[in-house]
Amino acid sequence: MKIQMLDLSEQYQSMREEVFHKLDEVMSSSRFILGDNVKQLESDIAKYSNAAYGVGVGNGSDAIHIALQAAGVGEGDEVITTAFTFFATGGAVARAGAKPVYVDIDPVTFNIDPSKIEAAITPKTKAVIPVHLYGQMADMDKIKEIADKHQLAVIEDAAQAIGAKYNGRNVGELGTAATYSFFPTKNLGAYGDGGMVVTSDQDLAEKARVIRVHGSKPKYYHHVLGYNSRLDELQAAILNVKFPHLDKWSEARRERAAYYTEKLNEKLSNVIQTPIEKEGNYHVFHQYTLRVPNRDELQSFLKEQGIATMIYYPTPLHVQPVFKDLGYQEGDLPETEKAAKEAISLPMYPELKKEDQDYAVEKIIEFYHIRGIGNENLNGSRNASAARESSPSIA
Numbered sequence: 006m007k008i009q010m011l012d013l014s015e016q017y018q019s020m021r022e023e024v025f026h027k028l029d030e031v032m033s034s035s036r037f038i039l040g041d042n043v044k045q046l047e048s049d050i051a052k053y054s055n056a057a058y059g060v061g062v063g064n065g066s067d068a069i070h071i072a073l074q075a076a077g078v079g080e081g082d083e084v085i086t087t088a089f090t091f092f093a094t095g096g097a098v099a100r101a102g103a104k105p106v107y108v109d110i111d112p113v114t115f116n117i118d119p120s121k122i123e124a125a126i127t128p129k130t131k132a133v134i135p136v137h138l139y140g141q142m143a144d145m146d147k148i149k150e151i152a153d154k155h156q157l158a159v160i161e162d163a164a165q166a167i168g169a170k171y172n173g174r175n176v177g178e179l180g181t182a183a184t185y186s187f188f189p190t191k192n193l194g195a196y197g198d199g200g201m202v203v204t205s206d207q208d209l210a211e212k213a214r215v216i217r218v219h220g221s222k223p224k225y226y227h228h229v230l231g232y233n234s235r236l237d238e239l240q241a242a243i244l245n246v247k248f249p250h251l252d253k254w255s256e257a258r259r260e261r262a263a264y265y266t267e268k269l270n271e272k273l274s275n276v277i278q279t280p281i282e283k284e285g286n287y288h289v290f291h292q293y294t295l296r297v298p299n300r301d302e303l304q305s306f307l308k309e310q311g312i313a314t315m316i317y318y319p320t321p322l323h324v325q326p327v328f329k330d331l332g333y334q335e336g337d338l339p340e341t342e343k344a345a346k347e348a349i350s351l352p353m354y355p356e357l358k359k360e361d362q363d364y365a366v367e368k369i370i371e372f373y374h375i376r377g378i379g380n381e382n383l384n385g386s387r388n389a390s391a392a393r394e395s396s397p398s399i400a
Contacts, residue, residue, distance in 0.1 A: 008352050008361045010313040011190055015356040020246055027242045042241035047201065049248060050185065053168075054177025056203040058210035061236025062217050065164045065186020068200035069097035069134070071234065072182045075202070075212035076158040078103050078131045085125050086134040086162075087117040088321040088333075089341045093186075094136055094162050095322040103131065104331070107323040109338045113281050115139060115294070115348070118340070119147035123155075132158040137166035137176060139317075139350075140192070140258075140291035141282065145171050145179040160184065164200075167193050168255045170287035177203040182213075187236075187244055192258070192291050193251050195240040257355035258290040261362065265293055265351060268366040276378050277369075292317060293353040300349050303372050310368045315350045 017024070031042065039061075047059035062068050078084060080102035086094055088107035098105040108121035115138045122133060133152050135143035145161075152159045159180035163169070167185055169176050177183040185191075187199035202213045212229075215222045220231025266279040278296035282288040294317065297303055304314050321341045323333035335342065351365055373379050 006361070006364050007311045008313060008365060010315055010350070010352050011354045012356065013189065013194070013354075016354075020250075023246050024243055027246050028239060031239055031242050037238045039235055040238045040241075042238050042245055043236050046236070046241045046244050046248070049245070050167075050201055051177075051203050053175070053248075054183060054203045055175045056177040056183070057205040058203065058207065060202045060204075060210055060213040060217065061241060062200045062202060062213075063232075063234035063236065064198040065184060065188060065191075065200040066093035066097055067217075067232065067234040068184035068186065068202050069093060069160065069162060070100050071213050071216045071232070072160045072184050072202045072204075072209070073097060073101045073103070073132060073158075074216055075209045076132060076160065076181055078158070081129065082131040083127060083129040084132045084134060085122055085130060085157075087136050087138075087341070088323040088338055089115055089318060089344055090136040090138060090162070090322065091164070091318065092322065092325070093164070094134060095325075095328065098134070099328075104129070105322070105328070106130070107321075107331075107333065107338060107341075109340045110344060111144070112340045112344065114141055114143070114283060115344055116141065116143035117148070119144050119151065122148065122151050126151075126155055126157075130155065130157060132160055132181075134160045134162050135180075136162040136164075137169055139280070139294050140166050140169055140289040141280075141286055142166060142169045142171040142176060142179075144283075145174075149179060158182075164188075164191065165291035166289060167191070168251055168287075168289045172285040178205070181206060182209055187240065192254060192289055193244065193247060196243050197237065197240050199236050199240045199244065201236065254355040255289045258353060259288065261353060261355075261357050262288070262290040262293050264359065264362055265366065268363070269295075269369065272370045272379055273373060276373055290353055292350040294348050294350045296344065296347040297349055298347070298378070299372075299376070300347050303369070304349055306372045307365070307368055310364075312365050312368060313352060316348060317350055318348075319345055321345050 051059035082103040084098045085106045095105040111118045161180040161183035163176040163183045164186035182204035185201045187195040216231040217234045220229035
């Protein structure tokens with residue numbers, strides 16, 4: 006069997022005619038830049054996020070950068086965030102002229118640990134970026150409480166979490182602004198790059214609109230240094246076709262995640278850590294990520310069996326070569342570094358077939374069975390205590 010991490014072909018075939026019709030409309034209109042499709046998507050995504058404004062931009066990385074600049078973050082400022090994330094988060098801070106300040110994560114959710122934030126605040130701190138990793142929101146009440154106390158902007162990096170909820174509230178309504186990516190692999194993905202800033206701050210939204218068009222308002226009059234970062238009309242048209250299906254796809258992801266968890270915990274509950282949805286959260290499972298012992302060996306074994314996996318993320322940002330001047334060392338963020346050695350993501354998408362999941366689970370169990378690691382019911386000769394002693398702690 007061959008199981009891909011993500012297969013977009015079935016999804017595309019289900020809406021192929023509608024996509025073609027929408028693209029033909031755009032071509033016939035000859036309105037290719039910031040047209041009606043962008044405006045519709047901005048309105049719909051803002052409403053979906055319980056935010057007042059949406060600003061479509063070129064990609065998710067630019068969305069973070071533009072949100073920071075629009076919030077007043079610049080040269081000499083500091084922004085507190087997590088090192089356990091895609092490079093775009095820290096890269097956007099640096100591109101804004103600010104210094105990324107990395108703090109450790111909650112080992113259960115992989116998200117930023119709010120208890121680490123306050124100690125990292127200095128007179129130069131201007132903002133906090135919680136990353137809602139893998140599709141589960143960070144602990145926003147605690148983060149907002151700290152941010153409000155110190156008058157800091159909160160920019161939610163929601164590239165992986167469109168549709169997620171925290172205590173009944175949506176991504177986009179809890180911070181100063183939130184940013185989305187519409188990269189093709191995302192839960193709501195275009196057929197190329199795209200991103201958006203959502204906010205209920207009218208001033209921030211207006212600044213973001215100006216920044217995305219070279220900082221000009223009116224045209225050819227430039228008061229700030231901006232960028233050429235506009236959401237493409239063709240990509241917006243595709244996203245308008247896909248957006249009505251997003252909630253259905255989120256539910257399908259959650260069903261597949263629950264199935265993985267049930268099957269894996271039957272045999273490996275004291276060996277691996279399956280994803281934990283914190284009380285009050287609605288996890289949209291952009292990724293289904295385990296914590297496992299012998300991670301690299303497991304990945305190699307699964308590859309031999311035809312099962313694709315990914316490691317998000319093998320090298321945390323605080324020890325990336327490009328950030329060496331920040332002065333971080335191995336050991337500074339122990340939970341982050343531990344997660345980088347143990348996290349592995351399994352195939353996850355709404356159309357993933359149960360038989361493919363069964364095969365992946367079977368092979369994961371087989372891998373640990375070969376090594377004599379597993380629950381009592383995996384190989385009756387071992388008890389749970391012995392199994393715990395034989396495998397690394399991953400709690």
